[in-house]
Amino acid sequence: ATGADWMSAASFISMAGIIAMGGYAASAYLMGWTGGYVLLAPYLRKFGKFTVPDFIGDRFYSKTARLIAVICLILACTTYVIGQMTGAGVAFSRFLEVDKNMGLIIAAIVVLFYAVLGGMKGITYTQVAQYVVLMIAYIIPAIFISLNITGNPIPALGLFGTTEEGITMLAKLDGLITDLGFAAYTADVPDKLNMFLLTLSLMIGTAGLPHVIIRFFTVTKVSDARSSAGWTLVFIALLYTAAPAVGTMSRMNLVETIYPNGTQSAPIDYEARPEWMKNWEQTGLLKFEDKNGDGKINYYNDKSKDEAFKATVAEKGLQGNELDVNNDIMVLANPEIANLPGWVIGLIAAGGIAAALSTAAGLLLAISSAISHDLIKK
Known part of the structure; x- marks a missing residue:
């Protein structure tokens, strides 16, 4: 259940999308979103309190501190739940072939329904099932695509595998x-201090996620909290070790779809675009604008400062990048881009929905616990 709480839409959908578009520099998110809470969980449980504001209020002997903690918790959870609902909206919009705003509304109704009726116990059992669904949904497509590209069934190893071109x-x-x-995918980070501080900030931030911390208040012993944190890391690692490979493969599949004969050749015509592009255009998360009127999908970095590249662009008569791809669709669209079977495409959509809904339910539970226990009861 803690693993499902942790592996939100940010982990399932957005992280690989960020890595796909950002390359090595985006690995800060991969490193920063792991492990921080392991340092805190046993000690919070040892204090014997029910919620985070409860812990802070008693630790500092202050009702004011408790109130501030409640306000911070509500603000943090509300901000985070907006992201989860956005992720669920992306998944629902593709799965039901509706606009992303309608997908968001549907996701909100579903979460509200089972969060209100289920409570902590119901959500816990639901999240266990959701973890199984999202892990299967994430790993199976990754295995298929890794096999197609490198012949290696393990995505984390396929990342360093060899393609049919021998590289x-x-x-x-x-x-x-x-x-x-674009910058090289494996390009080094120019400011390593900034990357270190970003990673540290992400780790500290995730250490304080209320919907994850509240899980450790539900066990009976400190040793159980420590053991739970350790097993959670194992379950999280199954997804996080595959994420860089998923991001890499999705970016490569995207480029090769647009430039099937190589990047030195002309891109595909817009009218000849594959079905997956048409499907995602309906959601508003993939957009095309024919800026130079040639009817082709000219996808490139129009913000490049390389003078030689800019000269090449001018010579071709290009007037700007014409394809806008939302990072959040990279994971969900990847099986479609790779022409995998329909059941695999449906599976990853189910995983995206499970990831977003499980975390959203946990966040709503944390908010309701803080309000009922620390505001009304106290």
Whole structure:
């Protein structure tokens, strides 16, 4: 249940999307979103309190501190639940083939329904099932795509595997996107201090996520809290070790779909775009604008500062990037881009929905606990 709480839409949908578009520099999110709470969980449970504001209020002997903690918890959870609802809306919009706003409304109704009726016990059992669904949904498509590209069924190893051209997948992707004016996928980070501080900030922030911490108040012993935290890391690692490979493969599949004959050749015509593009256009998360009127999908980095690349762009008569791809669709669209079977496409949509709904329910539970226990009761 803690693993399902942790692996939200941010982990399932957005993280691989960020890595797909940001490359090595985006690995800060992968490193920062793990492990922080392990340092705090046993000690919070040892204090013997029911909620985070309860712990803070008694720790500092202050009702004011408790009230401030409640306000901070509500603000943090509300901000986070907006992101979860957005992720669920993305998944529902594709699954039901509706606009992303309608998908968001449907997701909100579903979460509200079972969060209100279930309570802590009901949500816990639901989240166990959701964890199983989201892990199967994430790993199986990754295995299929890794096999297609590198022949290795383990995505984390396939990331460093060799493609049919005889070069590593990372080297191939570097070549593809640098031809389009983007920075190399494996390019080093110029400011390592900034990356370290970002990673540290993410770790400290995730250590204080109320909907995760509240899980450790439900066990009977400190040792159980410590053991639970350890097992949670194991379950999280199953997804997090696959995420870089999923991001890499989705970016490569996207570029090769648009430039089937190589990046030095012309891109595909808009009218000849694959079905998955048409499907995602309906959601508003993938947009095309024919800026130069040639009817082709000219996808490249129009913000590149490389003078040689800018000269090449001018020579071709291009007037700007014409394809806007939302990061959040990269994971969900990846099986479609790779032409995997329909049941695999449906599976990953179910996983995205499960990830978003499980965390959203946990956040709502944390908010309701803080209000009922720390505001009304206290």
